[in-house]
Amino acid sequence: MKALAAIIGIGITKFGEHWNKGIKELLAEAQLKALEDSGISEKDIQQIYVANMCADSLSGQLHLGSIASQILGINVPSYRVEAACASGGVAINAAINALRHKDIVLVSGVEKMTDVDTAKVTTALMGAGNEEWEEFHGATFPALYALMANAYMHEFGFAEEKFREILSKIAVKNHKHASKNPFAQFPREITLQQANNASIVAYPLRLFDCSPISDGAAALVLCKPELAKKFCDNPVYVVASAVATDTLALAERESLTSLKATRLAANDALNQAGISIKDINVFEVHDCFTIAELIAMEDLGIAERGKASKLIEEEQTYYDASIPINPSGGLKAFGHAVGATGIKQAVELTKQLRNEAYCQVENAEFALSHNVGGSGGTAAVHIYARRLL
Template sequence: MRDVAVIGIGMTKFGELWNKSLRELFVEAALKAIKDAGVDHIDSMYVGCMTSGLFAQQEHLGALMADYLGQKHVPAYRVESACASGGLAFRLGFIEVASGMSDIVLVGGVEKMHTGADSTACLAAAADAEYESFLGITFPGLYAMIANAYKEKYNIPFDRFRKQLALVAVKNHENGSKNPNAQFPIKITVDTVVNSTLVADPLRLFDCSPVTDGAAAVILCPVELAKKYTDTIIKVAGSGAATSTIALAQRDDITYLDVVAKAAERAYKMAGVTPKDIDFAEVHDCFTIAEICVTEALGFFEPGKGAEAVEAGKTALDGEIPVNTSGGLKAKGHPVGATGVAQICELVEQLRGTAGDRQVKNAKRGLAQNMGGSGASSTVHILEVL
């Protein structure tokens, strides 16, 4: 297996982009990545997208995007794993380069969510259609069930727990306010969160990531070849993916994201590192409770200690393990299929030292965790500066 590097990144601004279509978003991000890498061709490409069929009645994204990117005849694959589509696309691109099958691979992720379609219903397709979404449950609802179970299991008084959840959003908006690509680059307070509209008890509007249009793309090539394009070699040190039960009710422990723990275990092993060796992380904070549970499953904190860690500022930009320096899904936005790739873009920015006001000091090794459904699929990638 060859060592693989990320040599180019590109993303669109995230937001409510009424004047940009699905294909325009993808092509914009892909062109930026190609330009950033300085490559003159690509050998193959991956498109991470969750549900363009429901949002825009458009499937067959591999061919569509290759065509509009001016890459006719290039093999192109569409990858779907709900909100982990981008992360999984990245893993497949990594595998293709590592295997020696191709040298220069583009991995992009895209989602066009403002199309007039009912986004709650489109996203619900990531749950168990027959035994979850059929009953009227939504994604905020599924994560709200995790939140209530977490509060109960760790016996946290409601008011304290409510504030802990809010602090995740406050922190991510603080970081997001420093990200020019973020959908909501605004600072908020605990009051903003706890006074916002209830969506699914106990989660409120500001506990939820927004509905977002956007795309992100990266260029991968073998480390050996990367030296031709850049002096700062950013290597994909570890890649892990896992699946778990599609339905939340079937999960052994509703509060523990076993899928994340499994994917992380594999990524740590490949990279030969432990959670302590990670300098910063981009994680899947689709809802505030998700970030808490993910940081526990990644091994940053003991189960049941993730909420306290946020309270203690351990995940802040200047904390012991900065989490979601980009603003996370919460502030940066969550164009579902693009998210996993956008996380990689943030890792690269930090590792290159070009993250501006949100730059983590001495960032040498970062982790990106992307998740599908209520914890049915997840990818974990570890990138480091060589």
């Protein structure tokens, strides 16, 4: 097992509605926390990547690389990477590539979404889909994922009530996890009944099937793995970094119930790490909608096609059960500050592998993050290890 990078510092803001903070303040908070956690000086940072999706259309602000380096008072190479809601995941991938020439790299992700009305956010988010073939015709992301949910019900023969129960159980579990995490946007539990009866957003998806609109930021300090022990006693190693792409529009896919980009990235990542999916002790998967968590379980190989619901019904995906999924609360209940989400997953899994998590998975050795852009046009999968075998 070969490490690609070591995580030596993590920083995160609370996800939620930060009406008193702009992009710059959120980014500064996460970056400075990550630096403090790493114990290094800002002068040691040799490159910065910033993940962000919507600052252009929601804040009129591009060029976040310049802001990110200015926050630290340095003049290093610093630029933004974007792949819609997978921006954070691909930023980590880009940062790992930069370790070709650099020793220490900062990766941050930020999104500021709550200062504008919901219609504007919905339009901005559709930038992740196909503008000509989807957005122009009125499709929204809840609608696209609702199409997937309907296709899934049909393809695997689920009765409506039964399927409703499965989706709700995902939401209930993620809210339960978030209830222990003070950084979560919704740190409170919901009942199965609440989830079942919530208002419909796009059939069959109801309110608690959907991740919220969030502000937030997260940051990681990465270094060459061989330098890690110089900076801290408990580095977490990135042992696989995989990104794959698929068609932008849902209509052009081979399947509506499986994301090829996830399957390709997961295979690549597991090959890089030289382990099997069964070796992973804790997952943060991209549950922008509850149906996305169900499909992710199958695309990652946690369950066979059409069979993930069984694990959910048996409550096997709670943090203290056999296959812990989204112990942070997931996008669903921790929040989904889109550009920050992929970085937040890495931050939360680093906490798991350091034994510092709020829903701590016992004896976790390997963790996997899964970050999706759009309806599956991009997927980034990373694997993290507590130690190198």
